[in-house]
Amino acid sequence: MKIATWNVNSMRVRLPHVRGWLAEQRPDVLGLQEIKMPTEDFPQADIEEAGYRSVAYGQRTYNGVALLSREEPADVGVGLPNFPDEQRRVIAATYGEVRIINLYVPNGQSVDSEKFVYKLAWLEALREYLAEQLEQYPQLAVMGDFNIAPDDRDVHDPDAWRGKVLCSDAEREHLQSLLSLGLTDVFRLFEQPEGTFSWWDYRAAAFRRKMGLRIDLILVSSKLASSCSASSVDIEPRKLERPSDHAPVFAVFE
């Protein structure tokens, strides 16, 4: 089974990239974030032409998530059950025995903003939800745009970013508390090239200059971790015309 996550920064604009990537990589499940359109506008027919089912949880202008899959999804859930929120950031579904939760974690803007307070509260509610889901689903994958770089290795210039949003101790501690539930960041199960990132600012030629962060993650339960055979970032779509600022990240399970 191959699963992947990709913040597409507008599904309308990125539909050709998504279709191309599905055709080339053939993931079993692809989680999308920042589709930036209402659920009813999601291009389900175009995705079906590519051989994929889809479930979306979208809204106008901001946020929005979707799950594309070769198999029919079961038990679709949206949102965090313990955190009423107008912002649409979570969609979950079960494929066979595997539960997949697709996330768009709040950005947080800056560590002294109200949005940062919201981000930390959101992460606390996420931890409670994941604790409950782990009890229910031994084979659990939680993937998406976490908007947290787990470690200095995941930051092109750790000193410049130290303490800043996406890299602060408070955010990293929240991520650690998710991992403490029994989840593993599968990317780090394997030897990786130094300076592997999943997001690069559109400004300042950040991609060309390899100035990025790894903030798109795939966390899995121990049962899935033991069967994981690969995990990588595919930076090729970031080189296309009008790219998303994020690259897809995938993991393979035997």
Add this chain to the structure above:
DNA sequence: ATGGCGCGCGCAGCGCGA
């Protein structure tokens, strides 16, 4: 190097992202 870029909205220029 925070400013630049790119998105939606909507038709100018702003809010937002990370």
